Amino acid sequence: MAQAITDKDGVKRYLITLNVNGDAHTILVKGNAILTNVLRDQLDLTGTKKGCELGDCGSCTVLLDGKPVDSCLVLAVEADGRQITTIEGVMENGRLDAIQQSMINHAAVQCGYCTPGMVLSAKALLTRNPHPNEQEVREAISGNLCRCTGYVHIVEAVLATAQGRVTPDDH
Amino acid sequence: MYVPDFEYHAPNTVAEACAILAELGDRATVLAGGTDVLHKMKVGKLAPEHLVSLKNLDELREIREEPGRVVIGALASHNQIYTSQLLQRRYLSLPMAAHTMASNQICNLGTVGGNIVNGVPSADLPPILIALDASIRLTSAKGERTMPLEDFFWGSAQTRMEPGEILTEISIPDQQTTGSTYLKFGLRRSGALAVAAAAVSVQVSGDTLHAVRIVLASAAPTVLRVADAERSLIGRRIDDELLAEAGQFAAQASRPRDSIRGSAEYRKNLVGVLTKRALKKAIDEGHA
Secondary structure, three states, X not given: OOEEEEOOOOOEEEEEEEEEOOEEXXXXXXXXXXXXXXXXXXXXXXXXOOOOOOOOOOOOEEEXXXXXXXXXXXXXXXXXXOEEEOHHHOOEOOEOOHHHHHHHHOOOOOOOOOHHHHHHHHHHHHHHOOOOOHHHHHHHOOOOOOOOOOHHHHHHHHXXXXXXXXXXXXX | OOOOOOEEEOOOOHHHHHHHHHHHHHHEEEEOOOOOHHHHHHOOOOOOOEEEEOOOOHHHHOEEEEOOEEEEEOOXXXXXXXXXXXXXXXXXXXXXXXXXXXXXXHHHHOEHHXXXXXXXXXXXXXXXXXXXXXXXXXXXXXXXXXXXXXXXXXXXXXXXXXOOOEEEEEEEEOOOOOEEEEEEEEOOOOOXXXXXXXXXXXXXXXXXXXXXXEEEEOOOOOOEEOHHHHHOOEOOEOOHHHHHHHHHHHHHHXXXXXXXXXXXXXXXXXXXXXXXXXXXXXXXXXXX
């Protein structure tokens, strides 16, 4: 169990290590700290969004050991020692991930609030299933709500990525 | 959203977890996947003094075959059940039921144990597990006991779990059933609670049914096994009329309530249709 440290006011905090986007952060959190808030407020990784905060909307999606989860339903202390990927960790060597580029190409972003979660759900899908059909794409992003009603373009963007039809910066 | 503060425990063994729970009694709540417990804490329905996390009990995540049975650790996530090759090969109906449960994000967190101990009548895994004659193991500082899952529920969110107990494993006995399935009707195809659902298992022998189990979800205050409908099927030649009649028996036995997801009348009708279709599917397609 994570080491507990009690301050002079008697408040107990836990020393945990979160491996976020390949960077290990050893931080102090209270037992009731939610992962979304720790990522945003303690690590300044504000790409992870807060929507419903009850596990319905998916805007707080991160990859926990490679699997998409709603970070609003995870205690930070429970993520101690685990690998976390947020939207900030998707870009590699200064280049957008193919899914991100494809979403730009397909105008699959309107207000953008759901986009980080969408990208991470799609990325997890393509990692476990590189050639999904449309239904599998729709299923994979069914826990990510877009209220701009942009699903058609998002699904097209993910399918285009899977089929290698992503051209860099063609807009 | 604020989560009320609590004292956090993360024991390393089941015995240690049981000892903590024995000491704290009803001041403690067990934390597994967190999709229900943290949700309840956020909306103000639950404010435990202590949370006892099971996250370090990796032995409870295992799904394995043993002589005479298949064992599912209570901490297996819905997606673990969905993707288990063992379960897909033996009882495909169970992975398929786990898949209907919720979004991918929730299915990666939520556990089969949590789905059971919550005791809600809309839970997706208890009906198909009861149709497959599953039993559960409850562990506490006093020892262990097992019981048929069917006997575990007695009211909405009311179970026979005693304070200090942890649900540790689910066991499906090797069986003569030739087919099983779980059919659910929700208002959306993904991530929706059941308006009504039916799980069945069948043992087909020639053109009759030798044994059958029918279990309903969202059709009464508890998961509901419908014995009259089961009896009506035994030993009679299988045809569409027979299955429709069993559906009518199931509908008559159901006691759904009016809710935002559907009226009682509509749900009764759904129970009849889903029961008939589930029987047909299990008879025709095996464990599907």
